[in-house]
Amino acid sequence: MPGNHSSLTPQLPLEASQSATLRACAACRQCEAYCAVFPALATRDADRREADVALLSHLCHDCGCCREACQYADPHPFAVDMPASLFPLAAAARKRLLALPLPGSFVPAARTPHDAARHAWFSTIAAALVCVALVFGAALALNGPETLFTRHLGSGAFYEVLPRTALMLLFPLAALAIATLWGWGAVRLWRELGANLRGLRSIPSHYRAIKVFLQPQGSPTGVKHGALPPELGFSGRRRFFRHVVGYGVLLVLLAFILGFIEENFMGRYAPFPLLSGPVVVASLGALLVIAGSCVLLSLRSPQGERGGASFVFLLLLLSLSGLALIAFYETHAMGSLLCLHVGLLLALFTRLPFAEGADGFFRYIAALRFIQERRRA
Numbered sequence: 072m073p074g075n076h077s078s079l080t081p082q083l084p085l086e087a088s089q090s091a092t093l094r095a096c097a098a099c100r101q102c103e104a105y106c107a108v109f110p111a112l113a114t115r116d117a118d119r120r121e122a123d124v125a126l127l128s129h130l131c132h133d134c135g136c137c138r139e140a141c142q143y144a145d146p147h148p149f150a151v152d153m154p155a156s157l158f159p160l161a162a163a164a165r166k167r168l169l170a171l172p173l174p175g176s177f178v179p180a181a182r183t184p185h186d187a188a189r190h191a192w193f194s195t196i197a198a199a200l201v202c203v204a205l206v207f208g209a210a211l212a213l214n215g216p217e218t219l220f221t222r223h224l225g226s227g228a229f230y231e232v233l234p235r236t237a238l239m240l241l242f243p244l245a246a247l248a249i250a251t252l253w254g255w256g257a258v259r260l261w262r263e264l265g266a267n268l269r270g271l272r273s274i275p276s277h278y279r280a281i282k283v284f285l286q287p288q289g290s291p292t293g294v295k296h297g298a299l300p301p302e303l304g305f306s307g308r309r310r311f312f313r314h315v316v317g318y319g320v321l322l323v324l325l326a327f328i329l330g331f332i333e334e335n336f337m338g339r340y341a342p343f344p345l346l347s348g349p350v351v352v353a354s355l356g357a358l359l360v361i362a363g364s365c366v367l368l369s370l371r372s373p374q375g376e377r378g379g380a381s382f383v384f385l386l387l388l389l390s391l392s393g394l395a396l397i398a399f400y401e402t403h404a405m406g407s408l409l410c411l412h413v414g415l416l417l418a419l420f421t422r423l424p425f426a427e428g429a430d431g432f433f434r435y436i437a438a439l440r441f442i443q444e445r446r447r448a
């Protein structure tokens with residue numbers, strides 16, 4: 072059995088509700104058309120070792136489809152909620168794979184979805200407050216209080232508030248360090264799943280894994296969602312709006328790259344004109360993130376808070392502050408808005424290594440391993 076590859080990793084003590092959900096879904100299999108979690112559940116080791124749980128929990132991207140469709144969800148006595156069961160397991164796997172002292176690790180490890188969500192909110196709010204305070208403090212220390220309330224106009228006006236060298240070095244270096252950490256964790260997961268580096272060379276596997284990763288319309292088995300009985304009430308809203316947020320973030324990243332090119336190769340410095348490439352692309356991306364995250368935050372589980380909401384909330388604040396900066400960059404508010412925006416961006420970077428950001432890497436590895444195991448099964 073493919074799951075036997077992971078027998079070298081310790082068995083994980085699961086909560087009773089998590090075990091019950093995994094057992095119920097493995098027996099029921101009604102939701103196999105929704106995502107890779109359910110087909111993988113059928114092939115991974117029944118005793119749920121750490122690597123199996125890491126694979127299952129990272130295949131879930133919390134689209135909510137199975138929760139909406141589940142005939143055993145609350146108020147049924149089984150109270151099955153697969154994403155709520157998997158979220159704390161993904162958080163525990165992430166913590167173990169990255170093996171770093173985490174912000175929030177001084178509080179007890181999350182044992183329930185509610186604990187995990189509370190810890191995530193605590194870490195996110197603490198990171199946002201500390202980072203915004205640090206950036207305001209740096210601007211005040213370097214340029215004095217008047218820098219926050221003076222109009223700064225023209226090319227390079229941002230750098231009259233915060234030093235250009237610090238901004239240019241801080242974020243690319245932080246991104247490099249984070250990507251290295253995630254890559255290391257991904258390699259650990261790949262090995263725990265019983266794979267070797269040769270398995271990374273298969274182009275067809277990567278192609279199929281990307282399809283699973285992006286979760287387009289069909290399931291990995293090729294069954295369309297429409298094949299499920301309409302009375303199951305599938306809407307797919309969560310998944311759709313997660314994609315909206317994801318594409319918005321990609322556009323904002325593209326805007327950063329365009330801005331970097333403008334600054335370093337074309338001699339034009341931020342803030343850029345309203346109709347320039349970086350500003351138009353960043354605005355479009357921010358609008359997508361705002362629209363998608365507002366809907367995601369409004370889609371609450373009947374069983375309460377789920378993980379990921381605090382991260383989405385941080386993305387929402389970052390997008391709102393970015394749009395406000397674009398809208399008011401020729402006013403006296405620019406200095407304060409810039410510090411707020413950079414502070415929130417810094418908070419996002421401090422959360423990325425330890426929060427849901429790393430899950431993209433792990434989900435791709437889980438999807439790749441899932442595809443390879445299915446081909447062999």
Ligand code: SF4
Pocket residue numbers: 095096097099100101102103109137138140141142143144151153
């Ligand atoms: S989520 Fe509910 S309907 Fe879907 S497989 Fe599990 S028990 Fe069955």
Ligand code: SF4
Pocket residue numbers: 102105106107108130131132133134135136137138153154
């Ligand atoms: S929430 Fe979505 S991705 Fe997660 S197990 Fe359910 S259907 Fe699969």
